[in-house]
Amino acid sequence: MAGLGMTQHNVSKILRLSSGSISKSFLCLHRRYSSIMPVVNKTAHEFDKPRLEALLNRRFFYAPAFEIYGGVAGLYDYGPPGSSLQANIIAEWRKHFIIEDHMLELDTTIMTPAPVFETSGHVARFADWMVKDIKTGDVLRADHLVANVLEARLAGDKEARGLAAAPPTEDKKRKKKNVKTTVVKLEDDVVKEYEIILAQLDNYTGTQIGELCRKHNLRNPDTDNEVSEPQLFNLMFASSIGPTGQHPGFLRPETAQGHFLNFSRLLEFNNGRVPFASAQIGRSFRNEISPRAGLLRVREFTMAEIEHYVDPEDKNHERFDEFRNVQLVLLDRHVQEAGGNKTKIMTVGEAVENGTIANETLGYFLARISQFLLKIGINPERLRFRQHMANEMAHYATDCWDAEIHNSTGWTECVGCADRAAYDLTVHSNKTGQPLVVRQALKDPIITEKEIPEWNKKVLGKTYKQDAGIIQKEVELMDQEQLTKLKGELAQGKTAITVSGGATFELTPEVLTIDRKTLKQSVREFTPNVIEPSFGIGRILYTLLEHSYWCREDDVERGVLSLPPLVAPTKVLVVPISARDEFNPLVKEVSSKLRKAGVFSRVDDSNTSIGKRYARNDELGTPYGITIDFASVQNRTMTLRERDTTQQRIGSVDEVIGVVTELVDGGIDWDEACKRLPAYDGVQAV
Amino acid sequence: MAGLGMTQHNVSKILRLSSGSISKSFLCLHRRYSSIMPVVNKTAHEFDKPRLEALLNRRFFYAPAFEIYGGVAGLYDYGPPGSSLQANIIAEWRKHFIIEDHMLELDTTIMTPAPVFETSGHVARFADWMVKDIKTGDVLRADHLVANVLEARLAGDKEARGLAAAPPTEDKKRKKKNVKTTVVKLEDDVVKEYEIILAQLDNYTGTQIGELCRKHNLRNPDTDNEVSEPQLFNLMFASSIGPTGQHPGFLRPETAQGHFLNFSRLLEFNNGRVPFASAQIGRSFRNEISPRAGLLRVREFTMAEIEHYVDPEDKNHERFDEFRNVQLVLLDRHVQEAGGNKTKIMTVGEAVENGTIANETLGYFLARISQFLLKIGINPERLRFRQHMANEMAHYATDCWDAEIHNSTGWTECVGCADRAAYDLTVHSNKTGQPLVVRQALKDPIITEKEIPEWNKKVLGKTYKQDAGIIQKEVELMDQEQLTKLKGELAQGKTAITVSGGATFELTPEVLTIDRKTLKQSVREFTPNVIEPSFGIGRILYTLLEHSYWCREDDVERGVLSLPPLVAPTKVLVVPISARDEFNPLVKEVSSKLRKAGVFSRVDDSNTSIGKRYARNDELGTPYGITIDFASVQNRTMTLRERDTTQQRIGSVDEVIGVVTELVDGGIDWDEACKRLPAYDGVQAV
Incomplete structure (x- = not known):
């Protein structure tokens, strides 16, 4: 996420765009072409943003940081449900990307000395x-x-x-x-x-x-x-490293530079081979002028970035065929340049074949990004991939797509995915003099034949004295054709050469011989290209909350967050129907068994009605509830409640724990659970 | 981790001490009392620090950040094995503390406006x-x-x-x-x-x-x-928030303030009850004057902090009995104050009973900290808990213990655990005017009877005019005994009162009556005390690497990191004996099955001998290796190698995957694995 364009204006624009912020040009684009896609909500009621915001605040998903000191614009703290949701999204990201593709994870510093961002262009242009x-x-x-x-x-x-x-x-x-x-x-x-x-x-x-x-x-x-x-x-926060004040530093506005600077070590770790990817999840900072849009534009945020290093001459992807049939909603650059905003649905395979997406590796990542976002609960009808137009893109970039998620402020860029060519590695290598290249043994060495001049150094010095150097240089600068000609002349006995100063010297076979030699090049050296998927975790989290929010038909006050079990902060709520001591052993047993099964649960034994406790947990997005009542203590049966339908089923303690564990692991769905557990027609729990 | 003492000097000292850095007073103490505990290494060779450092650098556990730009003291990047090791330590921390005790996780901002650290005392004294x-x-x-x-x-x-x-x-x-x-x-x-x-x-x-x-x-x-x-x-890094330069900010030197400022929201989330704990894992920053000691003293580091809020009048812990018998190595303050450094081994139960440890909650956390450190692989003979001496502790603190881990630089504080009393919540509450208190309904309301004065306002004003206020105030200041006396005098008809100015006024029953009334107090309000376990993840990680490192008896060049499977960066190495295409399907099958079993593996198909590949993975701390050879392709058998013993066993593809999954999950140990799989006496793999 470090886009750099040609002119200052362009660059600044690209830097912002590729940064995951709502850029000027995107706003402009949006003004021009805006049309809202059909929005699917689970409720008959209109989406009510103030009500969602009140819920998120009340349940401490997040809140303005330093609130008791009056707050600071653009800084937010995540409370328990927000932190868990974020941790679960990140855990799934790590599994979906890093583990699945054996990426090399990094954890690099936030504090960065100024020269790094001078080289990258951020000091001058971010x-x-x-x-x-x-x-x-x-x-x-x-x-x-x-x-x-x-x-x-x-x-x-x-x-x-x-x-x-x-x-x-x-x-x-x-x-x-x-x-x-x-x-x-x-x-x-x-x-x-x-x-x-x-x-x-x-x-x-x-x-x-x-x-x-x-x-x-x-x-x-x-x-x-x-x-x-x-x-x-x-927009970078400035500071000073060490006590002398002589070492200016910046808080990184992206994690990308930390990858690039470690390229040689990463390459060595990967046994010198490309393609491979590094990945990093971490905090970045941008000193926004006047942040306003909640979690969508903040001064401190968590990013997850991948830098995939690939041979510039081969951007195919080994696993592309596995994902060839993944369908994407694409808004390509030609449509936008013609003033339209009509998306096309296409498989990744088609899009790469017909040139809409520049190469297989980029296509692979777009498909994987789409799958990730849908898996954590983003509404597929509110996700599209928008291609950057030629004038949005940095001059070196081959192609760039943003995963945009629709929300109450419009379409927001939540993931950028750019082919950044060799730009970053090249600028850092040029600045530091460290080669950031891949050296690849050629399977078939390249054999070439060449005329090679050879001097008799002794005769050369003796004959030409101080002019020896200039004569030698003149011959070195000759191309193969000229050398062949000179060789022919020398074969005749002797010849003359005119050097750049204008003087002419005689050359003889005693001082210079030219021979045809066979050369073998067995190593190819190149700067890899970088394909960079870059995720703004806070933006994804916020849009997911909007997509998950709805109200019960009969009661707008009862908000529900239909978060998938995969990312829901708590998976199971355990609700003892009363706070009487006789419930304690069973509550402890159920909690302990759920913990052993790896299912994160919470007990709500607060002094309020079952209905109110379930309503609170609907707001927290907890997908399942287990009620422990007097019958449970006597018969060891429990009821299981599903958040979205509010249906309740009943079974033995171990049956219910078994079913809910499979539900949370994704092994079965609620329909299947209903086949295994009979309906509960009790009246205590609502 | 925000200790504050009484005088500037003390405070500064405490801040550093409680910060997880090697403080001046600790160094001094160490100078005085230093004696090295017996050090257990798995090798006959002496611990060779330069060799370990070379290994960690070569295998990219971590490296100086911005190395190609010349590096910056005190800033390090973690490479793939270091990042994974750190992620695994943090994942286990989250499970061991947050999930096990249902702590409320937070994720608060690093950038902090100056007034917060003015209140906490850091601006003046850190x-x-x-x-x-x-x-x-x-x-x-x-x-x-x-x-x-x-x-x-x-x-x-x-x-x-x-x-x-x-x-x-x-x-x-x-x-x-x-x-x-x-x-x-x-x-x-x-x-x-x-x-x-x-x-x-x-x-x-x-x-x-x-x-x-x-x-x-x-x-x-x-x-x-x-x-x-x-x-x-x-020592705080300074910056400026927003574009005007009018809002100074600091990068937090600890995560603790983010907890305290959110106390009211956390309490509400916990239904208004104490005890409960908040927890946070995150980056903190200290602009050290001249950092030198590798990962032990850095300018940017990851911390994991718990703030446990407890009733000051009841510091017992619900789960104390479960951990009463955990043994700890304790260096108490009396021993140190008498000039000694002899540790005592004691159960937590004994230590709390005999007053060595101040209360159950503190004891509970010391036991849990010890269990955590041993679980991830810290050598129990190189772990001790050192109590702060009276002159080291902040004036408000009740008790404070550091988990110190022995390493090549001596004993290093890696976890602090302090009872910080009500200090933090009190100062922020005083500064902001926000009540940071618990309001607790009393089970049995406190009933008191009191003499209550009541004035006839009309008569009061008419009789005393401008003196009415001073007379009223004089009576309000009376205690119960004085009021009873006055009541008696008024019962006689009339009396006189001398106010603070010296003037005397007559009082009659018409203007003042005193009645005995019954008062009922049903809510108790108090500022909770905070017990704070605070972990320096980088220090734990580095000392763990020292404790895990040894060399093969027969070859000092062959370093081994005996990291437990729980935290090892990679659990299983898959080694195809040759790069021939016929191995690919089986390598893919094994990788995919391990992934599905939740076991993180890597394939090493590099073009080097099996022996060299295993040596490399011994250095990376990978506990198990699976070799796929020609027999595997024909018979579907594989060998399983254990890192520390280099023993090899053989079994079918699915048997080996089953056994290694149980080994990694901790269900069985290597002895048990050897019972299930016969020894392999082949010669290919070393």
């Missing part, structure tokens, strides 16, 4: 333009300011013309937050000018944005004050 | 004294400089006197690294003075260390230049 309110000093992202003010004016104009203002896109809603619309009709050519500016906002430099602000009197909408000239603000 | 070389600007820790130079002079004196210099303690070896000993005899009183300084080094302020440097001409031993006045250097 930045956004910002402006300051000249009176309050408040800071705004320059492009956001322009968009907000012009869009508000256009909306005011529409109203003044008596036109129904277009329903704001979700994107506009977010941006316009603080901008009051004033109903003022604009001249027709002003409307046109504004529209052109908005369409081209991505292409303006800081200076040009400054000119726009002056020309169109664009002010801070919160205060109506003028703003300063745009300045570049680097 | 610091070491440093001096600068006045010519080169090189920075040295002030106390280290004094110790290094004086010890070198004392050694030179001993040599001059013809005395055999005492073999340097390991501690001295480390410190004296760069100090050349000059053979100069000192006056007897100078020797005495130096010895007193060294013994009391911990008690000097920065100013006093500065005076020492001038008086005794203490110079930078590397350059012989004078040094500057000592300055306090704060």
Whole structure:
């Protein structure tokens, strides 16, 4: 996730894009082409974001960090269910990617000395333009300011013309937050000018944005004050390593550089062979100018990144055939460049064959990314792969796709997957002088025949004195054709050579012989290309929560998070019907047996009704509940409740534990469980 | 891990001590009392640290970060085996502590706004004294400089006197690294003075260390230049949050504050009840002045911390009886204060009963910590629990023990376990005004009878005018005895009261009545105490590597890491005897079956001898090897090799997979495996 383009503007754009943040160009794209895909919810009620947010806060999935100190924008703490959900997503990621493909895991440092990010381009270019309110000093992202003010004016104009203002896109809603619309009709050519500016906002430099602000009197909408000239603000957190203050450092904005710098060690660990992949899960930091969108744009976040090193001349993938038939929803660059946003459903095999996806390795990872996201519970109808357009991509990149997940703010990039060619290894190698290359023994050595000049050094020095060097160099620079010609002339006896200074010298077979020799090249040396799938864990986690949330038809107050057992924070809730001591031995037995079976459970013996306890655990996304009642103590039977249907079945202690273990491991589904356990028609538990 | 003492000096010391770093006072203690416990190694050869370090580097367990850029002191990257070992230690930690005790896991941010660490005391006092070389600007820790130079002079004196210099303690070896000993005899009183300084080094302020440097001409031993006045250097990495530069922040030096700030949410999550514990695994940072000791003193490290919240009036632990008989090696404070270092072996039950360990909860955690460390492979003969002496502990702390693990640098604190009383919650509550308390319904409300004064407000104002307030306050300040007396006097008709200003007023039953009332207190409110086990994962990992390392008797070049299967980076190595295509289907089958059984394996089909491949994997700590040879392809039999004994057994493909799965899960040991599989007497594999 370290995209670098050709110009500063492009690069900055690519860096943000490939970073998993909602980039300017993506916002722009979204403004242009936005249309919401059909959204499937399990409820008859509309998706109610404030209600979900209240639930997540109440159940401490996550909360603003340092809340009792007033909080800090863009920093969030995960509470117990959020931490477990995150840990489960990461555990599955490790299994799905690292273990399955024998990737080499790394854990590299966050604190990074400045020279590394100077080489990678981040010091110069990992930045956004910002402006300051000249009176309050408040800071705004320059492009956001322009968009907000012009869009508000256009909306005011529409109203003044008596036109129904277009329903704001979700994107506009977010941006316009603080901008009051004033109903003022604009001249027709002003409307046109504004529209052109908005369409081209991505292409303006800081200076040009400054000119726009002056020309169109664009002010801070919160205060109506003028703003300063745009300045570049680097998004890396800066610090200083050691006590002298002489070693500037940055907190990494991605984990990728830690992979690249260790390339030689990784290659050696892999016995010198490519392809192979390194993988890392870790924290990264971006000092966002004004973060606002909850977990979707934060200043500190967990990433999971893969760097797959591959022979540039062979990007096929050994396991491609296993995944050839995986279907993907693709939004390719041609459709976007033609102004459309219509997705196509295609198998990975087709997409690679017809050139939509550049190569097998990229296709392999797109298929695996899709499978991972669906496995943890992302709604397949709200997942698409969007290809970067030519002008979005870094100059060195071959192809780049984002896994975008639809949510209440629109389509959000949650995984990037780019073919980064040899860029990263090349720049670090050039800077440090360390070769970051693969040396590969050639099965069939390349045999070549060449004319090779050989000097009689003694005669050379004696004959030409101080001119010996220049004569020798002249011959060395000759190509094979010239050497063949010279060889022929020498065969005649003697010849003459004119050196670059213009002087001519006589050459004889005594001083120079030219012979045809056979050369054998048995090692091929190359800088591998890097294919980089890069996951923003927090974004995936948040969109998953949105996709999992619904309400019971009969009661909007009763939220449910239908998280799959694979990632649900707690798998089984154990609910003793009363807090009486006689329940304790059985509660302990059940807990202990579940623990031994590897099933993570919690006991809820709080002093509240069974119904309320189940409602709380529906909100926590716990898929199964076991009720221990008076009959349990007497007969050793228990009931098993399924979260989404609220159905209850009954069985012996060991039967229920056996069934729930298989349910959690994914061995059986609820239908199968219902075949094994009879329905429970009791009334205590709701 | 946030110890804070009473005075700045103490506090700074405690902060470092409780931080898991080798503190000044510990070094001092170590100097005084050092004696090395018997060290058990599996080899006849002496422990060879350079050889282990070469192995760890060669096999990429870890390596200096940014090595191709020249590296940065105190920053290390973990390669594939180091990352896996770390991930396995953390996974077991999560199971052993979080899951077993249903702790509430958190994941809080590293970036922290300054006010939080101002309240906790870190901004003012989390610091070491440093001096600068006045010519080169090189920075040295002030106390280290004094110790290094004086010890070198004392050694030179001993040599001059013809005395055999005492073999340097390991501690001295480390410190004296760069100090050349000059053979100069000192006056007897100078020797005495130096010895007193060294013994009391911990008690000097920065100013006093500065005076020492001038008086005794203490110079930078590397350059012989004078040094500057000592300055306090704060060990937190500083940064700035957001684009305005107005919000200073620090990278956390521990995860603890993130727990405390979320206390109210955690308590609510736990249905308002104590005891409960929060737990967090995450990165922390300390900007060490001159880190040197490899993974034992680094600038960025992974911690695992538990904060257990408990009723200050009841520190018993529900599960104490389960662990009462766990034996611990204890070095208590009385032994240390008397100048000794003799450990005692005691059960936790005994230690709590006889008051060596302050309470059951602390004892419970010490037992659980010990079990965890032994389970992952720490040598029980090189583990001890050292109690902090009274002068090491923060004033509020009740008791504090460090799990110290012996290694080639001496005894290193790897886990701290402190009873921190109510300090942390109290300071944050006082600062923010947020109550961080438990409100507990009393089973039996406390009923009290009290004399309660009641005023007739109307008469009061009319009678006393502006003096009404002062009269009222005087009565409010009375205790029950005084009120009873006043009540008696009022019963007589009227009385007089003298207020604090000296004036006297008449009181009548019309203006004041005093009645006996029954009061019922049904809620108890208290700030819980915190017991904090805090683990330095990198230190545990490094000492574990030392404890696991040995060499084959017949070949010191063949290092072995005897890591337990539980934490070994790879559990099984699959070795096809040749790279011929006919082996591929079986290699794939075995890999796939192991994966399905949850056993992490790797295939080594590199182009080198079986012996070399096994030697490499002995170095990687892989406990089992499966060899696939020509017989395997024909008969579907495989051999199973055990790392430590190099014994080989043989069985069918499925038998071997079954046995190795049970071995890795800990269900059986190698002896049992040998009963199930016959010995292999083949010769191909070594």
